[in-house]
Amino acid sequence: MNRRVLVLAEPEGDGVTEVSHELLAAAFRLAGDGGPVSAVLPTPDASASMAAAETLGGAEVLLVEGPAHDGRTGEETAAAVRAAVEVTAADLVLLPHTATGWDAAPLLAARLETAVLTGVSSLQWSEDGLTAERQAFQGKFVHEVGTKxxxxxxTVERGAFPARPAxxxxxxxxxxxxxxLERRRSRLLEIRDAASEGVDLAASxxxxSAGRGMGGPEHLHLVEELASALGGAVGASRAVTDAGWLPHDRQIGSSGVTVAPKLYVACGISGAIQHLVGMRGSRFVVAVNKDPDAPIFGAADVGVVADVKDILPALTRALTGADG
Ligand SMILES: Cc1cc2nc3c(=O)[nH]c(=O)nc-3n(C[C@H](O)[C@H](O)[C@H](O)COP(=O)(O)OP(=O)(O)OC[C@H]3O[C@@H](n4cnc5c(N)ncnc54)[C@H](O)[C@@H]3O)c2cc1C
Structure with a gap:
């Protein structure tokens, strides 16, 4: 059966964000053969957004235009998407699981008197309606959720679907x-860069990178020493920054920094999708993990099944020529 699917596209530069193209790919799959796919792009000036709209391959694009759409708040986004739902009679609305999407989605669902599934990494139609998978407890469990x-x-996690080419x-x-503008109850005041210790991970x-498998902050010197021997920077998984072992500006992934270095070394990192989206542009990936089934190995060029506390000092010694 064909379904009508609508996606929220997020503008970025002259185009739209990568995740917008990922949502389009998901939408074409979920719409079924030839099912109509639309994209909504809220904008204060439709003519300025035309170039971005034109990159949304194969979709009918609705530019929802008005002076109130200058800040991408949840209220503004939900209002624009709701207008597009009315025009397209969409069966399914996909938003990116980003600050914009997770702010707008509950508001939109409340206005449409429907259910919202947040942070999903897969989606399929079933006899019962729509089912999806999402992670819980920091990626320790995957649970299935659904709505009739x-x-x-x-809202769909970044990296959950391969992007549809522009x-x-x-x-x-x-x-x-x-x-x-008169009816709008919230507005964007300012965007501030998070305080950083001056480490430019994206340029390294x-x-x-250190993961929870490092075992504690007392072992992070092993990562720092290897990074220094390679002339690189230290990154981290969210498990490490949440635990306060390293500051948040070192976090790589969907809610952290995106990096694309020549060499990425993952130390004691399991390879959750939210981490992978932040480093999958790396040219060469080495992963060290003691679990041979860790998902990080699926993204690695070289996988080392070993204890980080054994392998990292050995690598550093080999690079620096220090006696061990
Ligand atoms: C909305 C949302 C956003 C998120 N954003 C991010 C994000 O931006 N970045 C991010 O990283 N995560 C993010 N996460 C969290 C993500 O789902 C994972 O929970 C997180 O990446 C796990 O970090 P980890 O791999 O270090 O820890 P774990 O998943 O606990 O993995 C630890 C790994 O270390 C291995 N290990 C243990 N001991 C050793 C040892 N001695 N030697 C070698 N290997 C060992 C284990 O086998 C395991 O594979 C997000 C989650 C959500 C829900």
Whole structure:
């Protein structure tokens, strides 16, 4: 059966974010053969967003235009998406699981009196409606969730679907936004860069990252020494930054920094999807993990099944020529 699927596209530069193309790929799969796929792009100025709209290959693009759409708050986004749901009669609305998406999705679902599935990494139609997988307890469990109620709303993790290549939109239409400046109850005041210790992970050719498998902050010197021997920077998984072993600005992944170094060394990192999306652009990946089934090995060029406390000092010694 064909379903109507609508995605929220997030503008970035002259185009849209990578995750917008990932959502489009998911939408075309979930819409079924030839099922209509639309994309909504809220904007204060439709003519300035035309180039971005044109990259949304194969989709009917709705530019929801109005002066209230200058900040991408949850309220603004939900209002624009809701207007697009009315026009497209969508069965399913996909939003990226980003600050914009997770702010807007519950508001949108409440307005549509429907269910919202957040942070999903897979989606399929079943006899019962829509089912999805999402992680719980910091990736320790995957649970299946579902809704029978349509339209359904879901926020999708970055990296969950391979991006659809950019191409020409099927059609671009402009809708007047239902949200006026007078009715708007929230507005973006300022975006501040998080305080950083000056480590520019994104610009480093070599990144050596610590995961929970390092066992505690007292062992992080092993990662720092290897990074120094390789002339690289130290990164981390969220488990490490959440535990306070390293500051948040070292976190790599969907809620941290995206890196694409020449060499990425993952030390005691399991390879959760939220981590992988932040480092999958790396040219060469070495993973050290004592679990041979760890998902990180699926993303690695070289996998070492070993204890980090044995292998990291040995690697550092080999690189520096220090006696051991
Ligand atoms: C909304 C959301 C956003 C998120 N954003 C991010 C993000 O930006 N970045 C991120 O990293 N995560 C993120 N996460 C968390 C993510 O799901 C994982 O929980 C996290 O990446 C796990 O970190 P880890 O691999 O260090 O720890 P674990 O998953 O606990 O893995 C530890 C690994 O170390 C191995 N190990 C243990 N001891 C040793 C040893 N002695 N030697 C070698 N190997 C050993 C284990 O086999 C295991 O594979 C996010 C989660 C959510 C829900």
């Amino acid at each position: 109620r349509l339209p359904a709303v879901a 191409g020409s939109a099927a059609q671009v239409r402009t809708l007047a936004s239902p949200l006026s 050719d070599v990144v050596v």
